[in-house]
Amino acid sequence: MRNRTSAIGPDAILCVAVVRNESQRLPYFLDHHRRLGVTHFLFVDNDSTDGTAELLSEQPDVSLWSTTASYKAARFGLDWTTWLQMKYAHGKWCLTLDADELLIYPYHETRSLRDLTGYLEGIDVRAMGALMLELYPKEGLNEVAYRPGQNPLEILRYFDAGPYRSERQKPKDNLWVQGGVRERVFFARNRRRGPTLNKLPLVKWHWRYAYVNSTHAMLPQTLNLAYDGPGQVHLSGVLLHTKFLSIVVEKSAEEKERRQHFADPDQFGAYYDELIAGPTLWHESSVAYEDWRQLEKLGLMARGDWRG
Secondary structure, three states: OEOOHHHOOOOOEEEEEEEOOOOOOHHHHHHHHHHHOOOEEEEEEEOOOOOHHHHHHOOOOEEEEEEOOOOOOOOOOHHHHHHHHHHHHOOOEEEEOOOOEEEEOOOOOOOOHHHHHHHHHHOOOOEEEEEEEEOEOOOEOOOOOOOOOOOHHHOOOEEOOOOEEEEEOOOOOOEEEEEHHHHHHHOOOOHHHOOOOEEEEEEEOOOOOEEEEOEOEEEOHHHHHHOOOOOOOOOOEEEEEOOOOOHHHHHHHHHHHHOOOOOOHHHHHHHHHHHHOOOEOOOOOOEEOOOHHHHHHOOOOOOOOOOO
C-alpha cells in the first residue's frame, strides 16, 4: 500500500483503476493521462505477479492498494473503486478506466482535462460518455511484440468504423452499444453476447454516485443520459481500447483459468480459445486510425458546441 492521497488538492483531477499484471501497459497509460492532466491516480492491484505493484508504488502521483480477493466477487472490482471514489473523489472530476483504455476527446492534443471539465461545468454537465473503440494490428495478434512504454497505436493501427447499434434499456435508461471487431470476429453467431462498447468514464463525482455495470451504467440513472452513443451531437469522447496487443494471448490463457471476468465463464471458453490462437482481426473494410477529427467525421465522437 502506498497512500499518497494527502497530495490530492480540492481541484485535483483523479483517475481510478483496478489492475492485474499490467506492467507492460502501465508506463504509456500513465504518461498519456498525465499529459491530459490527471493529477493523481488511485490504483487497486489485484494480486499481480509481474511487477505491477512495484512499478506503481514508485510513482509519486500514485496511491496504491493491494488485494488478493476475488475480482468477480467484488462486482468485477466496482466495490473497490466505489470505496475509493466515495472517500477521495467527492466534488472532483474522476476518470475510471481500465489499463487498456486511453481516453481521447476533441482537441485533446492542445486542451487539457482542466479545459474539458471547465467547459462541462459551464454547461452544467456532470458526466461525459465515450465509445470504446477497439484497435487491432494488421498482423496476427501474436506476431508483433510490444515493449513497455511504447505507444500502442504504433502497432494497433486499425479499427472497425461500424456498424454500431445503440439501445436504451429500462429501468435505468442505460445505453447499450454493440458492434465492432469483437462482434464481427468472435460473436457473429450470437451478437447479443458481444461486448458493451459505451462507457461513462469521466464524472464530476458525488459520494452518492455509483457504477452498476463496469462504467457502462450509473446511479442515479439520470447520469446515463449523458451519452447517446455513436452519432450523438453533444460532446463525447472515445476510449482507444488497446486490448489486442500481443500480450492478450498470454493474458487470455490466464484469465480463462482464473474465471474472473464473466458472470458465466463457461459461455466464453471458445472466445478465450480463439484469442489464445492469435487470430488476425484485420479485413478489407478495416480503417486506419488517424486522429480525433477522423472519428468525428465518422460519427464516433462529437465536439458539440465546444469549438476551437
